[in-house]
Structure formats: structure tokens, C-alpha cells
Amino acid sequence: xxxxxxxxxxxxxxxxxxxxxxxxxxxxxxxxxxxxxxxxxxxxxxxxxxxxxxxxxxxxxxxxxxxxxxxxxxxxxxxxxxxxxxxxxxxxxxxxxxxxxxxxxxxxxxxxxxxxxxxxxxxxxxxxxxxxxxxxxxxxxxxxxxxxxxxxxxxxxxxxxxxxxxxxxxxxxxxxxxxxxxxxxxxxx
Amino acid sequence: xxxxxxxxxxxxxxxxxxxxxxxxxxxxxxxxxxxxxxxxxxxxxxxxxxxxxxxxxxxxxxxxxxxxxxxxxxxxxxxxxxxxxxxxxxxxxxxxxxxxxxxxxxxxxxxxxxxxxxxxxxxxxxxxxxxxxxxxxxxxxxxxxxxxxxxxxxxxxxxxxxxxxxxxxxxxxxxxxxxxxxxx
Numbered sequence: 001x002x003x004x005x006x007x008x009x010x011x012x013x014x015x016x017x018x019x020x021x022x023x024x025x026x027x028x029x030x031x032x033x034x035x036x037x038x039x040x041x042x043x044x045x046x047x048x049x050x051x052x053x054x055x056x057x058x059x060x061x062x063x064x065x066x067x068x069x070x071x072x073x074x075x076x077x078x079x080x081x082x083x084x085x086x087x088x089x090x091x092x093x094x095x096x097x098x099x100x101x102x103x104x105x106x107x108x109x110x111x112x113x114x115x116x117x118x119x120x121x122x123x124x125x126x127x128x129x130x131x132x133x134x135x136x137x138x139x140x141x142x143x144x145x146x147x148x149x150x151x152x153x154x155x156x157x158x159x160x161x162x163x164x165x166x167x168x169x170x171x172x173x174x175x176x177x178x179x180x181x182x183x184x185x186x187x188x189x
Numbered sequence: 190x191x192x193x194x195x196x197x198x199x200x201x202x203x204x205x206x207x208x209x210x211x212x213x214x215x216x217x218x219x220x221x222x223x224x225x226x227x228x229x230x231x232x233x234x235x236x237x238x239x240x241x242x243x244x245x246x247x248x249x250x251x252x253x254x255x256x257x258x259x260x261x262x263x264x265x266x267x268x269x270x271x272x273x274x275x276x277x278x279x280x281x282x283x284x285x286x287x288x289x290x291x292x293x294x295x296x297x298x299x300x301x302x303x304x305x306x307x308x309x310x311x312x313x314x315x316x317x318x319x320x321x322x323x324x325x326x327x328x329x330x331x332x333x334x335x336x337x338x339x340x341x342x343x344x345x346x347x348x349x350x351x352x353x354x355x356x357x358x359x360x361x362x363x364x365x366x367x368x369x370x371x372x373x
Contacts, residue, residue, distance in 0.1 A: 044234045045307035048300065083300060083319060090225040167227050172307075 027070060028148070028186035030057035035184045037075060041158070042175040049181075050087070054079035059186055061141070061148060063114060071109035071122070073184065078103060095165045102129045110134075118142060126154075128161040146189050154180040192260035193361045201250050202362055205243060205285070209340070212239045213333065237296060237303050240289040241311065247285035254282075263356050274346070277339055284336045291329040298322035 032055060040049045057073035078099045080091050092099035109124040120139040125132050139152040157176045158164050164174055194202070219232035262271055293311075296303055300317035304310050315321075350358040 043230060045304035045310075046234075046301055083317075086225050170227070173227050173230060 027058040027060035028189065030055070030059060030073065030184050031147075031187040032056065034147075036182070037073075037184075038181045039080075040179040040181060042177070044173065048082070050080055050082040052076065052079050053081055057184060059148070059150065059184065061112070061150075063117065066112050066114045066120075069109060069112045071107070071112075071124070073107045073182075075105045076103065077105050077128075095168055096163055098129055105129075107135075112139075120150075122152075126156065129163060131161045133160050148186045150182070150184040150186075152182055154182065156180060191263070191357050191360055193363070193365065194260060195257070196364055198250075198253060198257070199362055199364055201246060201253070205246050205250065208239060208243050208246070209336070212236055212243065213337065215239070216333065234307070237292065238306055240292050241303060241305050244286065244289035244293075247282075247289070250285070251282065260361055263358065266356070277342055277346070281336075281339055281343065284332060284339065288329070288332045288336055291325060291332050295322060295325040295329050298325050 035055075036051060037055055038049050038051045040047055042048075052075045054076035055073060057071065059069075059071040061069045061071070077097045078092065080088060080097070082088055082091070091097050094101075105126070105128040107124055107126050109122055111123045113121045113123075115121060118141050120141055121136065122139050123134065123136045126135045127133075133156070135154060135156065137152050137154040139150050142149045142151070156178055158174070158178045159169070159171075159176050163178075168174060193199070215232055215236040219229055219236060222229040222232070262274070293303060294315060297313060297315050298318050299322040300319070302310065302313045347359055350356055
């Protein structure tokens with residue numbers, strides 16, 4: 001009898017602890033087909049955009065425990081698509097992405113702050129062409145049918161990553177400010 | 190005494206002639222550059238800025254022409270020459286608009302809005318449509334060669350009138366002393 005009395009509260013505690021666990025325990029992979037990563041840049045005053053068609057990522061987000069959030073996104077830099085072959089060829093060169101040497105760019109989340117149920121602020125490390133920089137980006141979160149949509153615009157300076165060197169350094173040709181527009185949708189649970 | 194165009198009209202004529210020759214030259218050069226280079230990017234944008242400027246000047250020129258009468262042609266000029274002159278000039282006016290407009294729409298269809306002098310965002314009248322851009326590019330190309338042909342015909346006529354008959358017609362478009370009545 002005494003043994004049961006000691007075991008019972010432990011048992012009940014275990015049950016309660018298990019019930020209190022967040023539903024999602026595994027990171028969710030980013031569904032590339034439903035996601036986009038685009039980059040907007042400015043040439044002599046004209047805004048133009050391109051997309052990266054190949055990327056992967058894993059996001060684990062728990063609103064109740066934001067400190068447990070993890071997110072990594074890896075972009076295949078060679079998948080840059082401006083819509084014109086000559087441009088795509090140009091950006092793979094050493095003065096731009098130097099794709100043969102640095103084939104991927106990566107974002108690694110370090111922390112996320114939850115402002116509202118739909119508004120987050122993500123901080124992380126962005127690595128492009130062998131250079132890593134801390135970045136902060138507001139993210140809008142929308143959940144539909146169990147899938148999460150993380151949408152935002154990350155503003156970076158291309159010269160921080162030495163993207164566009166030599167004769168392309170001049171910012172009147174291609175502006176330093178570049179916007180990475182992302183819409184990352186996680187796969188079905 | 191032969192009447193000539195007003196100084197304003199003469200100025201517009203020569204300014205546009207210079208601009209058109211420059212734009213044409215840039216157009217030929219820039220499309221020959223392989224790949225994507227800073228020079229190519231600059232030339233394309235300067236060419237577009239010049240084109241937009243020429244379009245605005247064409248509008249001013251047309252307005253002037255609508256509110257002023259051109260100086261009369263010499264009395265002895267045969268009717269067929271008067272008609273030929275009218276036809277060529279009419280077509281030239283048409284091309285002064287059609288050429289820059291086709292270029293503008295080509296740029297838009299290709300996905301490159303025109304930002305005049307790098308600061309003034311001009312209206313994006315059509316969306317990016319790469320298939321359409323290929324067609325409009327050809328239109329721009331053909332219209333430019335029509336313009337070049339007509340300008341050549343125009344120059345031939347000027348030479349003819351200067352050396353055969355020597356009716357001094359070229360002085361209609363030169364800032365020489367002339368009897369200017371109100372109409373010019």
C-alpha cells in the first residue's frame with residue numbers, strides 16, 4: 001500500500017508532464033515546392049529580382065518555448081535564376097558568388113523573440129561566400145492546415161559578403177542594399 | 190527671299206538629329222557586348238535615358254508643328270517633290286514616337302522598368318513578359334532600321350537640292366538671315 005502511494009504521485013507527475021509536452025518534437029523540413037527565396041537588387045536605380053530555385057531547411061518552432069526554436073536554411077547558390085542565362089552565368093563568377101568555391105549560402109538561427117502570435121523577430125548567422133554576419137529579421141508567421149508559413153524580408157549589404165567585387169564594387173552600378181524575400185512553408189506534420 | 194523655320198524649330202531639329210545618331214550608335218554598340226559588364230549596363234541605361242529624352246522632345250516638336258505653319262516650299266518645286274517631302278516628314282514624325290515607345294515597352298516586357306537618370310521611376314505600363322519582350326525587341330529593331338532608311342532618304346534629298354537645282358532649301362533649317370514672317 002505504501003509503495004503504491006509513493007509511486008502514484010510519481011506516475012501522475014509523469015502523465016501530466018507527458019501531456020504538457022509540445023505536440024511537435026521533431027524539426028519540420030521546409031517544403032521547397034511551396035516556398036520561395038527571392039533576392040531583390042537595384043541596378044542604376046532599377047529594382048530587379050531573381051530567385052533561388054534550390055534550397056532546403058529545417059525549422060522547429062514552439063510558441064510556448066521560443067528559446068527552443070531552431071532553424072537552418074541552406075541555399076544552393078548555383079540555382080540563382082534571373083531569367084536570363086547571361087546573368088546567371090555572370091553571378092557564378094569569382095567577382096560575384098564564386099559558386100564553384102562557395103556552392104551554398106546558409107542561415108542559422110540563434111534566437112527568436114515572439115512579439116505576437118504572428119509576429120516574430122529572428123536573429124541568426126548568415127553565411128555567404130565564406131563570410132558570416134549576424135542578421136536580424138522580422139518574420140510573419142501564419143499557420144494553415146498544420147503547416148507553418150514564415151514570411152519576411154531580410155535586408156543585407158552585398159559588400160559585407162564581397163558579392164560584387166572589382167569592377168562591380170561601385171554601388172551606383174548595383175546598389176549595396178539587397179533584400180532577400182523569403183516565404184518558407186514547412187511540410188505537413 | 191526664302192523663308193526658314195524659326196530658331197526654336199531649328200534648334201529642336203538639330204538637337205534631336207544629334208540625339209538620334211547618338212542613341213542609334215549606342216544601340217548598335219551595346220547589343221554587341223557579350224555577357225554582362227559594367228559598360229554594357231551603363232550603355233543600356235544611358236541609351237534608355239536618351240530615348241526617353243528624345244520622346245519628350247518629339248512631343249514638344251509635334252506641339253510646335255501643330256501650332257505653327259512650316260515655311261512654304263519654293264514656288265517652282267514640282268508637285269511630286271512636295272508630296273514626297275510631306276510623306277517622308279510625316280513618316281519621320283511617326284517614327285520619332287514609335288521608335289522610343291517600342292524601346293520603352295521592350296524594356297518593360299523584359300522586366301527592366303525605366304528609372305530616368307537613375308532617379309525618376311517612369312510608369313510600369315506592362316508587366317514582365319519575356320516571350321512578349323522578344324517580339325517587342327524585334328519591333329524596336331525594325332523601326333530603327335526604317336528610321337535609318339528614311340533619315341538616309343532625307344539626307345539624299347538635302348544633297349540633291351543643294352547640288353542639283355541649288356534652290357537653297359537647306360537654308361530652311363539653318364540659322365541664316367532670312368525673312369521670317371509670323372507663321373514660322
